Amino acid sequence: MQRAKGTDRILDILEHLETETRPVSRNALAKALNCPRSTIYSLVDQLVARDWLTQDDSGTISLGHRVGLLGLAYSRNARFEPVAREVVQRVASEAGVVTEINIADSWQQLVLISATGRSRNYLRTVEGSRYPLPITGSARLQLADIPREVIRRNIPDEEFRLGSGEILPFETFCAEIDQARRDGHFIARGLIDRYVGTAGVPILNRHGHCVATLSIILPQADLDARQNDLLDILRRGADELSGYLRAAVWPMGDRAYGHLFHDRVGVGAAVGVG
Numbered sequence: 001m002q003r004a005k006g007t008d009r010i011l012d013i014l015e016h017l018e019t020e021t022r023p024v025s026r027n028a029l030a031k032a033l034n035c036p037r038s039t040i041y042s043l044v045d046q047l048v049a050r051d052w053l054t055q056d057d058s059g060t061i062s063l064g065h066r067v068g069l070l071g072l073a074y075s076r077n078a079r080f081e082p083v084a085r086e087v088v089q090r091v092a093s094e095a096g097v098v099t100e101i102n103i104a105d106s107w108q109q110l111v112l113i114s115a116t117g118r119s120r121n122y123l124r125t126v127e128g129s130r131y132p133l134p135i136t137g138s139a140r141l142q143l144a145d146i147p148r149e150v151i152r153r154n155i156p157d158e159e160f161r162l163g164s165g166e167i168l169p170f171e172t173f174c175a176e177i178d179q180a181r182r183d184g185h186f187i188a189r190g191l192i193d194r195y196v197g198t199a200g201v202p203i204l205n206r207h208g209h210c211v212a213t214l215s216i217i218l219p220q221a222d223l224d225a226r227q228n229d230l231l232d233i234l235r236r237g238a239d240e241l242s243g244y245l246r247a248a249v250w251p252m253g254d255r256a257y258g259h260l261f262h263d264r265v266g267v268g269a270a271v272g273v274g
Contacts, residue, residue, distance in 0.1 A: 009035060009043055014052065014067070019106055021130065023060035080250040084241055085113050088214070091237040092117045095230055097218040098125060101203070102138040103211065103256040107154045107264040109136040110256075112212070125217065132159035134168050137188030137198040138213040140180035145209065146260050148174055154264045163192040185231055186213075189220050197223035201234045203253070204242040211245070211253030214238040 012033050017024070024032075030040040044061055047053040054064040084101055092099035092115035101113040109131040116124050133139035133155060143151055152170060160168045180186040189197045200215030214237050216230060223230065245253070 006043070009033075009039060010047065013040070013043060013047065014063070017053070017061070017063050019108065019130065020062070023056060023062040025060050029061070079248060080241075080244065080253070081113070083244055085115075087237045087241055088113050089115045091115075091214065091216070091233055095216055095233050097216045097222070097230075100125060100215045100217070102136065102142075102200075102213050102215055103253060104133060104139065104142045104260055105130075105256050106259070107133065109133055109138055112252075131192075134160045134173055135162055135191045137180075137186040137191065138200055138215055140176050140186040140188070141200065141202045141210050141213050142257075143177050143260065144181040150261065150263070162190070164190060164194055185234070187223070187227065189223070195220055199223060199227065199230055199234065201231070201238040202242075203238050203245070205245045205250065205254060205257070206247075209257050211250065211257045212241075214241065 012035070013029065016029065016032055026040050026044055027037060029035075029044070030037040033040070044053060044055075048055050048061070048064070051064045051066045053061050055061050088099050088101055096117040098117060099115050100111050103110050103112050111125050111127055111129045111131075114125045114127050133143070151174070157167075160170065160173070162168055176186075185199065185201045187197070187199050191198070196217060197220040198215055198217050200213040202210035203212040203214055205211045214234055216234065218230075
């Protein structure tokens with residue numbers, strides 16, 4: 001029993017650090033996991049010694065290089081990701097803009113795969129980056145099946161603040177989700193930056209659930225001028241990936257979709273958004 005508890009704690013540490021964007025202190029980690037500091041210190045020492053975690057000169061910790069090696073091993077054995085990467089690269093070349101596959105992971109938007117087109121390199125994104133769901137167009141499709149009370153309970157107020165500084169009303173967010181479901185695509189302007197637009201279409205699994213999106217990021221003026229052509233390119237790519245998933249299982253996508261029906265860890269009481 002003691003061994004199982006220790007294993008759980010180690011997994012909790014690794015899973016928490018996977019969602020952090022910067023190194024954290026051991027005390028902060030103990031607080032976030034509601035775990036005794038003595039336990040965290042002992043487990044972190046073990047993980048640092050075996051290179052699963054790394055510690056900088058200030059004493060803060062982050063994931064170590066063995067986690068990266070584990071990711072590479074996963075990629076070697078994964079079946080969907082190589083196909084998806086080829087499609088993303090082809091769409092980026094054809095459209096000439098930044099192209100991504102995004103999933104909703106732990107109630108955040110995760111850039112899973114990205115490629116840069118022939119131009120606009122200043123809009124390049126980084127694989128593994130995370131963003132609040134309300135400021136991403138992809139969330140308008142990924143949350144289509146999720147009960148509104150579950151969405152409201154799991155997205156904190158501060159994550160509804162757009163790049164302009166304005167607060168997106170929850171009712172408006174829900175209306176945009178409904179519109180994206182009806183349209184079968186999303187067009188978003190000014191969510192992260194007032195001059196940047198995004199467009200995307202759903203990637204569906206064998207049950208018809210949106211487990212990811214194929215999306216592009218480009219200057220808003222270019223999106224306005226090329227919207228229909230760009231949506232056609234995206235649909236062809238997403239149709240290919242959805243067709244693949246009709247005959248294959250993608251555990252990562254199915255898991256991400258399924259977890260949206262459950263509360264994020266540590267979720268507090270719901271608070272209304274203006």
